[in-house]
Amino acid sequence: MGYIATNLELDSFMSELAKKYRIFAPKRFVNSGIFSDTDCIRYGEISSVNEMVFDEKSQYSFKETILPIIQTLFFFTEGNTNEADIPQKDIIVFLRSCDMHGVKRLDDMYLNNGPADYYYHQIRDKVKFILMGCKQSFENCFCVSMGTNRTDRYDMSIDQYDDIYRIDCKNKVWQKQLDDMNIPQEAVTPAYVTENSTSVSIPENLDFTVTKSKMWDEYDTRCIGCGRCNFVCPTCTCFSMQDMFYSENGKVGERRRVWASCMVDGFTDVAGGGSYRQKKGQRMRFKVLHKVHDYKQRNGYHMCVGCGRCDDICPEYISFSNCINKLSKAMKEVSK
Amino acid sequence: MIRNDYVPFVSEIKDVIKHTDIEYTFRMAYVGEVKPGQFFEVSIPKYGEAPISVSGIGKDFIDLTIRRVGKVTDEVFEHYVGDSLLLRGPYGNGFDINIYKGRELVVIAGGTGLSPVRGVVDYFSKHTDEVESLTLISGFKKPNDILFSEDLARWKESMNVILTVDYADGDTECQVGLVTEYIPKLKLNNKNNTTAIVVGPPAMMKFSVQGLLNIGIPEENIWVSQERKMCCGLGKCGHCKIGDVYVCLDGPVFNYTKSKTLID
Numbered sequence: 001m002g003y004i005a006t007n008l009e010l011d012s013f014m015s016e017l018a019k020k021y022r023i024f025a026p027k028r029f030v031n032s033g034i035f036s037d038t039d040c041i042r043y044g045e046i047s048s049v050n051e052m053v054f055d056e057k058s059q060y061s062f063k064e065t066i067l068p069i070i071q072t073l074f075f076f077t078e079g080n081t082n083e084a085d086i087p088q089k090d091i092i093v094f095l096r097s098c099d100m101h102g103v104k105r106l107d108d109m110y111l112n113n114g115p116a117d118y119y120y121h122q123i124r125d126k127v128k129f130i131l132m133g134c135k136q137s138f139e140n141c142f143c144v145s146m147g148t149n150r151t152d153r154y155d156m157s158i159d160q161y162d163d164i165y166r167i168d169c170k171n172k173v174w175q176k177q178l179d180d181m182n183i184p185q186e187a188v189t190p191a192y193v194t195e196n197s198t199s200v201s202i203p204e205n206l207d208f209t210v211t212k213s214k215m216w217d218e219y220d221t222r223c224i225g226c227g228r229c230n231f232v233c234p235t236c237t238c239f240s241m242q243d244m245f246y247s248e249n250g251k252v253g254e255r256r257r258v259w260a261s262c263m264v265d266g267f268t269d270v271a272g273g274g275s276y277r278q279k280k281g282q283r284m285r286f287k288v289l290h291k292v293h294d295y296k297q298r299n300g301y302h303m304c305v306g307c308g309r310c311d312d313i314c315p316e317y318i319s320f321s322n323c324i325n326k327l328s329k330a331m332k333e334v335s336k
Numbered sequence: 337m338i339r340n341d342y343v344p345f346v347s348e349i350k351d352v353i354k355h356t357d358i359e360y361t362f363r364m365a366y367v368g369e370v371k372p373g374q375f376f377e378v379s380i381p382k383y384g385e386a387p388i389s390v391s392g393i394g395k396d397f398i399d400l401t402i403r404r405v406g407k408v409t410d411e412v413f414e415h416y417v418g419d420s421l422l423l424r425g426p427y428g429n430g431f432d433i434n435i436y437k438g439r440e441l442v443v444i445a446g447g448t449g450l451s452p453v454r455g456v457v458d459y460f461s462k463h464t465d466e467v468e469s470l471t472l473i474s475g476f477k478k479p480n481d482i483l484f485s486e487d488l489a490r491w492k493e494s495m496n497v498i499l500t501v502d503y504a505d506g507d508t509e510c511q512v513g514l515v516t517e518y519i520p521k522l523k524l525n526n527k528n529n530t531t532a533i534v535v536g537p538p539a540m541m542k543f544s545v546q547g548l549l550n551i552g553i554p555e556e557n558i559w560v561s562q563e564r565k566m567c568c569g570l571g572k573c574g575h576c577k578i579g580d581v582y583v584c585l586d587g588p589v590f591n592y593t594k595s596k597t598l599i600d
Contacts, residue, residue, distance in 0.1 A: 073343070079346070081344065081422075113582070113585070115339070115571075118341065118342065119342070208579060208597065238574030239573050241568065245381075245382050253381060253382060255342075255381075257573075260575070262577075269565060270563060271409065272405040274563070286600075289579075
C-alpha cells in the first residue's frame with residue numbers, strides 16, 4: 001500500500017518503530033573517509049530519518065548489521081563453555097535493491113549451505129528490511145547487468161523527493177500505524193534504475209579452463225592483497241575463528257568469529273607450513289570465478305549483485321567489472 | 337530451535353599411544369556414528385581449533401592421530417595428555433566401505449595420510465573375503481617416522497603390505513624408496529575392477545595418481561582425501577573452498593574425477 005509522508009510524519013513513524021526495533025541505515029561519518037577531509041558513508045544506528053544518507057552510495061554494505069564484523073560465539077569459563085547472548089531487540093535495515101539481493105546470498109550461505117548457522121539464524125529471524133529506491137545509478141554500479149536492479153522482497157520501501165517521502169508498505173502492522181497517523185495514500189512503485197554507465201557481460205561458455213589464462217598474471221603485481229574488496233562486498237561471507245582471553249594467564253575468554261578475506265595472506269594456510277593460492281592473481285581468479293561462475297554452479301544464480309563497491313574501494317584502482325569483461329577474451333585465449 | 341554446531345563438547349582422553357616424538361594417537365571417549373576419513377575439530381581454549389581425521393573407531397571411542405605441527409597441536413602435546421579435549425564433529429563425508437567391497441583394493445598412504453585410511457584398511461584386513469585382493473603401500477620419511485607399527489605388523493598377516501621409507505641411515509626391514517616405485521609392480525588381475533585410495537602430502541598424491549593411471553586403473557576408480565584449512569567444518573567460513581566445492585562438506589574424500597577438477 002502506498003503513502004506520501006512529510007519529513008515530520010516519517011520521523012514520527014520512525015520514532016514509533018524505534019520503540020521495538022534498532023534501526024540501521026547508511027549514515028555520514030564526517031572526516032572518516034579514506035582520504036583526508038573526506039567523509040565515510042557506512043551503516044550505523046539511527047533514530048531519525050534526517051540521519052540517513054539517500055543520495056550517496058554507502059561505501060560499506062548492510063552486511064555488518066546482520067553478520068557482525070566480530071561476533072562472540074561462546075565464552076570459556078574455567079572448564080565450561082557458555083553461549084553468547086542473542087540480541088534481544090528486533091532490527092530494521094535500510095538498503096538498496098542490489099543489497100536486498102545480497103541478503104538472499106547470505107541466507108543461502110548461512111542457512112542452506114550445510115547445516116543452518118545458529119548465530120546468523122538468531123539475528124536473521126529478527127530483521128525487517130526497508131528498501132531505499134535508486135532514482136539514479138551511482139558510479140561503478142552494474143546492477144542492471146546482474147539483474148539486481150529491482151526487488152519486491154521488502155517490508156517497506158522509501159524514496160526521498162525533496163521534502164516528501166514516497167512509501168510502499170507491505171507490512172500489515174506498519175500499514176495500520178501509517179493509517180492511524182492519517183498519512184495520505186497513493187499508489188507507489190519504488191524507484192529503480194534501468195541502466196548503469198557500467199555494464200558487464202559474463203561469457204556463456206565460462207568454465208574453469210579460464211584459470212589457465214594469462215589475464216590473472218596482471219593482478220600478481222597490481223593487487224596488494226588488502227582484502228578491502230571482500231570487506232565492502234555485500235555477498236562475501238568468509239570468516240576466521242579466534243580465541244580471545246581477558247588476561248594472558250587467565251582462564252576466562254571467548255571464541256569469536258571475525259570477517260576474513262580470500263585476498264589476504266594466510267587465508268588458506270594449513271598446519272605444517274602448507275598454503276594455497278599464494279599469488280595475488282590466483283586469489284583474484286578465485287574470487288572472480290566464485291562471484292560469477294562457481295557460486296552459480298552450486299546455487300543456480302550469480303553471487304555478485306553488481307553494487308560496484310569493490311571498484312569504489314580498491315586502493316590500486318582494480319576494477320572488478322573490467323575483470324569480468326575480460327573473461328570472454330580469456331576464454332578465447334584458453335580455447336585456442 | 338537450530339542446534340549450535342560451534343560449541344564443542346568435552347571428551348575424556350582414554351589413552352595415548354605414542355608413535356613418534358611428534359605423533360601420538362589420542363583415544364577419545366565418543367559414542368556415535370563415525371566413518372573413516374571423517375574429521376573432528378579439536379579445540380583448545382586460547383589456542384583455537386584444528387581439524388583432525390579419525391584414525392580409529394570403537395564402540396565408545398574414536399582415535400585421533402595428531403601430529404605436532406601447529407599452535408593447537410603443540411598445546412595438545414604440552415598440556416592435555418591424560419586429561420580431556422574439547423571436540424566437535426564428526427564432519428565431512430568419509431570413506432564409504434561399501435564402494436570397495438568385491439574389488440581389488442589398493443591403498444596408498446604417505447605419512448600421517450595413513451590415519452584417515454586406517455579404518456578402511458583395518459576393516460578389510462579383518463574381512464579379506466569381502467575384497468578380491470588387498471594391498472597397502474605405506475610410505476614414511478624415515479624408519480623412526482613409522483606410525484601404527486603394531487597395525488602394520490598385524491595387517492601383514494592377512495594382506496599385502498609394502499612399507500617404504502624415503503631413506504634409512506642403517507639397516508631397516510622397510511623397503512627404501514618412494515611409494516610410487518611400487519605402483520608399476522602391483523599384481524592385479526583386473527584393473528577395471530581395482531579401486532585405489534590415495535592419501536598423503538600433495539606431491540605424493542599427484543605422482544601416485546599419475547602412477548595408477550599409467551598402469552591402467554580407470555580414474556573413476558581412484559579416491560583421494562584432500563587436506564585444507566577447515567576452520568568451521570560447516571560450509572560457512574570459506575577457508576577450505578576450492579572451485580564450487582567445500583572440502584569440509586563435499587569432502588574431504590573425493591573421487592578423482594571430481595578431485596582433478598579442483599584447481600586452487
